[in-house]
Amino acid sequence: AVTDSDALCDVPLPVLGRDVTVPLADGGEITYAALDYAASAPALQRVWDDVAAYAPYYGSVHRGAGYLSQLSTDLFENSRAEIARFLDCRPADQVVFTRSTTDSLNLLAHVLPAGCEVFVFETEHHAALLPWSDARVTVLDAPRDPAQAVATLERALADREPYGPALVCVTGASNVTGELWPVRDLAAAAHAHGARIVLDAAQLAPHHPVSVRDLGVDWVAFSGHKLYAPFGSGVLAGRADWLQDAEPYLAGGGASRTVARRADGGVDVEWHTTVARHEAGSPNVIGAYAIASACKALTEAGFDRLVARERQLIATLRAGLAEVPAVRVLTLFGDDHPRVGVLSFVVEGWNSSRFAAALSAEYGIGVRDGLFCAHPLVRALLGGDPAAPGECGAPASSLAAIRVSFGAGTPDEHVERFIGAVRELVRRGPDRG
Numbered sequence: 001a002v003t004d005s006d007a008l009c010d011v012p013l014p015v016l017g018r019d020v021t022v023p024l025a026d027g028g029e030i031t032y033a034a035l036d037y038a039a040s041a042p043a044l045q046r047v048w049d050d051v052a053a054y055a056p057y058y059g060s061v062h063r064g065a066g067y068l069s070q071l072s073t074d075l076f077e078n079s080r081a082e083i084a085r086f087l088d089c090r091p092a093d094q095v096v097f098t099r100s101t102t103d104s105l106n107l108l109a110h111v112l113p114a115g116c117e118v119f120v121f122e123t124e125h126h127a128a129l130l131p132w133s134d135a136r137v138t139v140l141d142a143p144r145d146p147a148q149a150v151a152t153l154e155r156a157l158a159d160r161e162p163y164g165p166a167l168v169c170v171t172g173a174s175n176v177t178g179e180l181w182p183v184r185d186l187a188a189a190a191h192a193h194g195a196r197i198v199l200d201a202a203q204l205a206p207h208h209p210v211s212v213r214d215l216g217v218d219w220v221a222f223s224g225h226k227l228y229a230p231f232g233s234g235v236l237a238g239r240a241d242w243l244q245d246a247e248p249y250l251a252g253g254g255a256s257r258t259v260a261r262r263a264d265g266g267v268d269v270e271w272h273t274t275v276a277r278h279e280a281g282s283p284n285v286i287g288a289y290a291i292a293s294a295c296k297a298l299t300e301a302g303f304d305r306l307v308a309r310e311r312q313l314i315a316t317l318r319a320g321l322a323e324v325p326a327v328r329v330l331t332l333f334g335d336d337h338p339r340v341g342v343l344s345f346v347v348e349g350w351n352s353s354r355f356a357a358a359l360s361a362e363y364g365i366g367v368r369d370g371l372f373c374a375h376p377l378v379r380a381l382l383g384g385d386p387a388a389p390g391e392c393g394a395p396a397s398s399l400a401a402i403r404v405s406f407g408a409g410t411p412d413e414h415v416e417r418f419i420g421a422v423r424e425l426v427r428r429g430p431d432r433g
């Protein structure tokens with residue numbers, strides 16, 4: 001483990017946007033402190049450079065005999081292989097390119113076998129909570145510690161009747177509290193009861209190595225834009241069987257192996273049984289290449305160093321916030337439970353949205369406020385009614401929290417500025433709006 005803090009600050013992963021100057025309410029300006037990596041992380045300079053170097057040569061994949069088309073096809077397929085290595089997939093696993101985590105989980109929902117039951121905790125992001133509308137869904141209560149999470153799942157799976165196909169969907173790291181979930185134990189529990197499990201790694205993969213093999217999950221989903229690549233590309237990786245047994249997610253060119261007109265006027269189609277089955281249409285080659293480039297950059301920089309650096313920043317953040325009694329940090333598993341570089345809190349007397357707006361206008365700090373597309377979880381943490389409706393985005397209602405998040409490229413100064421700003425606003429508060 002690396003402990004030297006200078007070495008940690010030197011993790012060689014420059015991100016874009018580090019020098020952007022933004023206006024302040026007092027007429028001055030300041031270098032922007034992006035502390036909203038959990039929403040979208042800034043792209044790595046290396047990813048941008050790789051994409052720019054490829055851009056003059058790109059062509060459509062899987063379609064042409066031309067040199068650039070062949071080159072692009074190689075690049076696209078090598079990107080798949082790079083991502084499989086990054087995720088430590090099993091040899092038979094498939095890597096399907098999608099648009100995002102949301103898209104990946106909707107794809108999996110589309111391929112569920114008939115009669116499949118789905119088990120999901122109420123604490124999940126909506127992308128993991130909502131796609132299963134065609135299945136029988138059991139929503140599990142928010143656990144108060146990791147052991148309770150496993151026990152709750154085991155009980156629910158043991159109770160199910162009849163014993164058909166089942167899927168568990170669980171996050172690796174909460175997008176609200178940043179807390180790590182006991183994925184390996186949940187996977188073991190799922191398998192012991194004949195169920196499969198998909199890991200929502202949208203928040204885990206950018207902060208922590210993910211090994212499909214070691215965690216024992218059947219599928220993993222994540223988004224490029226949270227893993228230091230640009231918007232518009234994501235991944236679903238894992239077992240091939242359910243994917244290959246289902247109708248294509250999108251019907252169209254590329255997914256079909258043969259298409260023939262029938263005498264009765266209809267069309268006969270034979271679908272591919274490879275990843276192409278769910279990748280109809282011209283794929284986002286640049287997006288796929290960008291994800292692979294980010295995966296390679298993270299691996300080469302040394303994920304251990306990134307994890308250690310984030311731990312250091314989280315410790316600084318926790319120590320700084322602990323000195324401000326008006327701040328309440330949101331946690332399900334207790335404050336000592338390990339978390340990635342994501343933390344949410346509320347400030348006594350303050351409306352969270354106004355607090356976040358003040359951080360932006362007066363200190364040039366970008367954080368997220370609201371319910372973080374995880375309404376039941378935030379309500380449970382804030383003591384609100386989990387059944388009441390809410391808005392996605394940043395509602396003006398008082399039922400909202402503030403989320404600060406960071407990762408590769410976050411300098412100490414941003415975290416220190418944030419702590420200083422919280423202290424100052426609290427001293428000046430309460431809410432003036």
Ligand code: PMP
Pocket residue numbers: 038039100101102103125127128171173174175200202203223373
């Ligand atoms: N799961 C988690 C845990 C998330 O944090 C997010 C994004 N906030 C998603 C899923 C959805 O990701 P995307 O918006 O890229 O589809």
